Amino acid sequence: MYYTYMLRCEDNSIYTGITTDVKRRMEEHFSQGEKCAKYTLRHKAKKLEAVWESETRVLASKLEYHFKKLSKLKKEETLKNKHLEKYLENKIDVNQYVYKGDEYGV
Numbered sequence: 001m002y003y004t005y006m007l008r009c010e011d012n013s014i015y016t017g018i019t020t021d022v023k024r025r026m027e028e029h030f031s032q033g034e035k036c037a038k039y040t041l042r043h044k045a046k047k048l049e050a051v052w053e054s055e056t057r058v059l060a061s062k063l064e065y066h067f068k069k070l071s072k073l074k075k076e077e078t079l080k081n082k083h084l085e086k087y088l089e090n091k092i093d094v095n096q097y098v099y100k101g102d103e104y105g106v
Contacts, residue, residue: 002019002020002056002057002060003054003060004016004017004018004063004067005018005019005022005050005052006048006075007029007040007045007046007047008045009044009046014076015037015039016064018064022048022051026045026104032045048105048106049079049106050078051103051104051106052097052099053098053099054098059097063097074087082101084097
């Protein structure tokens with residue numbers, strides 16, 4: 001399985017990424033070690049906001065790509081209601097993704 005996730009940074013920006021292991025990747029972001037993303041080195045990660053599961057890397061990458069194209073306002077609204085349909089339904093098959101934030105304390 002692959003996961004697309006969104007992090008809140010201390011400057012209130014939102015970072016989006018993909019991983020096969022959410023817990024490991026969060027440790028990398030929050031510790032700001034050598035495997036931390038360049039973005040979260042400069043914009044310290046504060047909180048995991050959302051996680052969606054998909055079966056393939058291609059699907060996870062598509063969701064990440066479309067999240068990154070959204071405005072900050074649309075990202076915030078997506079985070080608030082955790083639904084992909086409103087802004088992404090005409091771009092991707094939203095049924096290919098399962099919200100998993102509850103499993104990660106989001």
